[in-house]
Amino acid sequence: MQDDELIAGCLNGSNHHFNELYEKYAYSLYGICLRYSKDKDEAKDVLQDGFIKVFTQWKTFDINKGSFEGWLKRIFVNQAIDCYRKKKILLNSLPAEDLSDELPNDYDNEEYEFDFSQEELRGMIQQLPDGYRTVFNMFVIENMGHKEIASMLGISENTSKTQFFKSRKLLREKINQHLLLHQRELK
Amino acid sequence: MSDKKSIEHLFTEALSKASAHPPKGAKEDIRKKLMEEGLLKKDTSSKRFFFWLFGISALAILSVTFVFYMKDSENKMQQTTAQAQQNNKEPVSDKNAENNSDVKQKDFRIENSETPNGAKEDHNGSDERAKNNSAKTEKHNDDNKNDSGILAKTVKKTNDGTSNIRGEKNSIANGEKNKYINQRKKDSSINENNFKLIVDKNGNSETFNNNDETKIFASEINNNTDKKQNQEGNVANPSADSSNGEANNLSENENKHSENEFADGIAQQQTDTSKAEEKKQVSLADSVSKEKKKNKFSVDIFGAAQINSFQYQSSNADFQPLEDESKKSETVKTSFGAGLGICIPFKNFFAEPGINYSFLKSDFSHTISQVNIDTSGSHYNFVFTQVYVNDSNGIPTDSFLVHSDSTWITLGDTSVLKIPVNSSNKITILEIPLWIGYKFSAGKFDIEIKAGASVSFITTVNTTLLYPYSDSTVVFNDIKNSPYRKNYFSILAGANLLYNINDRFSIFLQPSFKYGLGSIFKNDYPISKKIQNSSLGAGLRINF
Numbered sequence: 001m002q003d004d005e006l007i008a009g010c011l012n013g014s015n016h017h018f019n020e021l022y023e024k025y026a027y028s029l030y031g032i033c034l035r036y037s038k039d040k041d042e043a044k045d046v047l048q049d050g051f052i053k054v055f056t057q058w059k060t061f062d063i064n065k066g067s068f069e070g071w072l073k074r075i076f077v078n079q080a081i082d083c084y085r086k087k088k089i090l091l092n093s094l095p096a097e098d099l100s101d102e103l104p105n106d107y108d109n110e111e112y113e114f115d116f117s118q119e120e121l122r123g124m125i126q127q128l129p130d131g132y133r134t135v136f137n138m139f140v141i142e143n144m145g146h147k148e149i150a151s152m153l154g155i156s157e158n159t160s161k162t163q164f165f166k167s168r169k170l171l172r173e174k175i176n177q178h179l180l181l182h183q184r185e186l187k
Numbered sequence: 188m189s190d191k192k193s194i195e196h197l198f199t200e201a202l203s204k205a206s207a208h209p210p211k212g213a214k215e216d217i218r219k220k221l222m223e224e225g226l227l228k229k230d231t232s233s234k235r236f237f238f239w240l241f242g243i244s245a246l247a248i249l250s251v252t253f254v255f256y257m258k259d260s261e262n263k264m265q266q267t268t269a270q271a272q273q274n275n276k277e278p279v280s281d282k283n284a285e286n287n288s289d290v291k292q293k294d295f296r297i298e299n300s301e302t303p304n305g306a307k308e309d310h311n312g313s314d315e316r317a318k319n320n321s322a323k324t325e326k327h328n329d330d331n332k333n334d335s336g337i338l339a340k341t342v343k344k345t346n347d348g349t350s351n352i353r354g355e356k357n358s359i360a361n362g363e364k365n366k367y368i369n370q371r372k373k374d375s376s377i378n379e380n381n382f383k384l385i386v387d388k389n390g391n392s393e394t395f396n397n398n399d400e401t402k403i404f405a406s407e408i409n410n411n412t413d414k415k416q417n418q419e420g421n422v423a424n425p426s427a428d429s430s431n432g433e434a435n436n437l438s439e440n441e442n443k444h445s446e447n448e449f450a451d452g453i454a455q456q457q458t459d460t461s462k463a464e465e466k467k468q469v470s471l472a473d474s475v476s477k478e479k480k481k482n483k484f485s486v487d488i489f490g491a492a493q494i495n496s497f498q499y500q501s502s503n504a505d506f507q508p509l510e511d512e513s514k515k516s517e518t519v520k521t522s523f524g525a526g527l528g529i530c531i532p533f534k535n536f537f538a539e540p541g542i543n544y545s546f547l548k549s550d551f552s553h554t555i556s557q558v559n560i561d562t563s564g565s566h567y568n569f570v571f572t573q574v575y576v577n578d579s580n581g582i583p584t585d586s587f588l589v590h591s592d593s594t595w596i597t598l599g600d601t602s603v604l605k606i607p608v609n610s611s612n613k614i615t616i617l618e619i620p621l622w623i624g625y626k627f628s629a630g631k632f633d634i635e636i637k638a639g640a641s642v643s644f645i646t647t648v649n650t651t652l653l654y655p656y657s658d659s660t661v662v663f664n665d666i667k668n669s670p671y672r673k674n675y676f677s678i679l680a681g682a683n684l685l686y687n688i689n690d691r692f693s694i695f696l697q698p699s700f701k702y703g704l705g706s707i708f709k710n711d712y713p714i715s716k717k718i719q720n721s722s723l724g725a726g727l728r729i730n731f
Binding site for chain 2: 012013014015018019022026027028030031034035040041044045047048051052055056110111112113116117118121122125136140141168171172175
C-alpha cells in the first residue's frame with residue numbers, strides 16, 4: 001500500500017490502514033525507541049505515545065516536502081526526547097555536570113576493528129545514564145548540533161558537549177570490556 | 188578484517204537504520220489507545236464476531252431445549268395414552284361409570300346393609316312373607332357381602348388414588364343401582380337411562396339428570412313415605428301392597444326410617460364423596476405438580492447492569508494524601524456483565540455454582556503540577572590572574588593571564604505547568620460464585636433468597652493510577668507489571684424473582700449485592716482498594 005493511501009485511510013480512522021501502517025513501519029520505529037530508552041518497557045511506552053502523536057499530527061505532514069518515513073522517524077525521535085524531558089523534570093534531578101570549554105584531556109579518537117552486533121551496541125547505549133544516552137543519540141545518530149540539542153533539551157550548549165564527551169568515554173570503556181571478554185572467550 | 192571505525196562511526200553504522208521486533212500486545216495496546224482517543228474507529232469486526240458467536244450459541248441452546256421439551260411432551264403423551272388404555276381395560280361397562288353418586292350409593296348400601304336387614308316383621312304379615320323378606324334380605328346382604336368383597340379387593344388392588352377404583356366401584360354400584368331402580372320402578376316413573384322423575388311428592392313433574400340422584404331418591408322416598416302414610420291401613424295387610432314390589436313389604440316405621448336414613452345417607456355420601464373426589468384431584472394435581480417440580484437441575488443465563496463503588500484506605504498516614512486524591516480522581520461508571528449458573532435443587536433449598544464475566548469502568552481525571560526549571564542562564568564564573576614579568580628595575584616586561592579559579596553559577600528560572608491527565612479505566616473480571624438459597628413458590632411465581640461467596644479473577648487492566656511517590660500518573664496495560672492482584676474474594680447476597688412460563692422455561696429478575704473482602708491491589712501497594720457492587724440482572728432459566 002502506498003504511503004498516501006495509508007495516510008488517507010488512517011485519517012479516516014480505518015483499522016485496516018492502521019494495521020498496514022504498523023506492519024510497515026513499527027519495526028524501524030521501535031528500533032529508534034529502543035535506542036533512546038533504558039529498557040523494553042520504556043521503549044514500548046515511547047512507541048505507543050509516538051503513534052498517538054502521529055495520528056494527532058497528520059495535518060502537519062506535507063508529502064511534497066519530504067518522505068513519510070523520515071517524517072515518522074522525526075516524530076518518534078521528538079517523542080523519545082519529550083519522554084526524557086518529562087522524566088527529568090518528574091524526578092527533579094539534573095545531571096551532575098563537569099563543564100569545561102575545552103575538550104577533556106583524555107579525549108581520544110580511538111578506532112575499532114571489531115564488528116559488534118546491533119544488540120550489543122544497543123545494550124551499551126541503554127546502560128548509559130538518560131541524559132548521556134539522549135545527547136549521544138541526537139549528536140551521533142541524528143546528526144544534530146549541540147546548539148540544537150541544547151535548545152531541545154533545555155540545557156546549555158556546554159552541557160550538551162560535556163554530556164556527549166562523557167557518554168563517549170563510557171561507551172569506550174564498555175567497548176574495551178567487550179573486547180576483553182571476547183579475547184578471553186577466544187582463548 | 189573490517190575497517191577501523193571510530194566510536195561514532197561504529198554506532199551510527201549499526202544503529203541508524205536498526206530495527207527491532209516490538210513486544211507482543213504492543214499493537215493492540217496502541218489500537219485501544221487510539222480508539223479511546225477517538226483517532227481510530229471502533230473495531231466492529233471483533234464485536235460482530237462476538238455477536239455472531241452469541242447468536243449461534245443462543246440458537247444452539249434454544250434448539251437443544253426445544254428438542255428436550257418436545258421429547259418430554261411426547262413422553263408425557265405416551266404415558267397419558269398408556270394410562271388411558273389401562274383404564275379402558277378395567278371392567279367399567281356402565282356409561283355412568285364416572286358418576287360420583289353411584290359410588291356413594293354403593294358405599295351407603297354396604298354401610299347400611301341393615302336397611303334391608305333392619306326390616307322387622309312387626310306388621311301383620313304372613314310368616315311366609317316375612318320369611319321371603321328375610322330371605323331376600325339375606326340374599327341382599329350376601330350380595331352386599333360379595334360386592335363388598337369385590338369392592339374390598341378392588342380397593343386393595345388399585346389403592347393408588349387413580350380413577351380405577353372409581354370405575355370399578357361405579358360398575359358395581361351401577362349394578363346395585365339398577366337393582367334398586369327395578370325394584371322401585373313401579374312406584375315412580377324412573378327412566379333408568381336419564382332418571383327422569385315424572386311426579387314428585389307435590390305432584391309436580393321435574394327432570395333430574397344423573398348427578399341429582401340424591402334428589403331423585405330422596406324425592407322418591409318422600410313419595411313412598413307419603414304413600415306409606417296413606418296406606419297405613421295396609422301395613423297390617425301387606426298383601427295389598429304386594430303388587431308394589433317386595434320392598435314395600437317392610438313395616439311402615441322401619442321403611443320410613445330406612446328410607447330417611449337412605450336419603451340422608453346419600454346426601455351425606457354425596458358430600459363425602461365429592462370431598463373425596465376433590466381431595467383426589469388435589470392430590471393428583473399435587474403429585475403432578477410435584478412431578479413437574481422435581482427438576483434435576485436448571486441453567487440460568489443472565490445479563491446484569493452494575494453500579495460499583497470503590498473503598499480506598501491508606502496503609503499509613505504518609506499516604507493519606509494519596510488516598511484522598513485517589514478518591515477524587517476516579518469516578519465510577521455503570522458497568523455490565525453476563526453470566527451462567529447451574530441451579531441444583533434439594534427440596535426447597537438449592538445450590539448454584541456459576542461463572543460471570545463483567546468489566547468495571549471508571550473515569551480518571553487528575554492534574555499534574557509540573558515544575559519547569561530553565562537553566563539556560565547558568566554559567567561559569569572564571570577568575571584569572573594577570574601575571575607580570577618584571578625586569579630587575581621592576582618594570583613589567585611581559586604579562587600573561589593565568590586561570591586561577593572558576594566557579595559554576597547555576598541559575599534556574601522556575602515555572603509551574605498544570606498538565607491535565609484524563610483517561611478511562613477499565614478492568615475485566617471473571618467471577619466464579621457459589622450461591623446457596625431457599626425457594627418460595629406462589630403459583631406462577633417463585634422467589635429465591637440466596638447468599639454466597641465468590642472468587643474473582645482480574646483478567647485484564649487498562650488503567651491510569653496515581654503514582655504513589657510523586658505527583659504524577661502511571662498507566663498500566665498489563666496486569667503482570669501492575670499493582671493489581673490476580674484474584675480476590677467477595678461475599679454475595681441476592682434474590683431471584685421468577686415467573687414460570689411453563690415447565691421448561693422461566694424468566695427472572697435478579698437483584699444482588701457483592702462486597703469485596705480484600706483489596707484488588709497487592710500488599711506492597713501503599714493504599715488498598717476494595718470493590719462493592721450492586722447489580723440488577725435479568726435472565727432466562729431452563730429446567731432440565
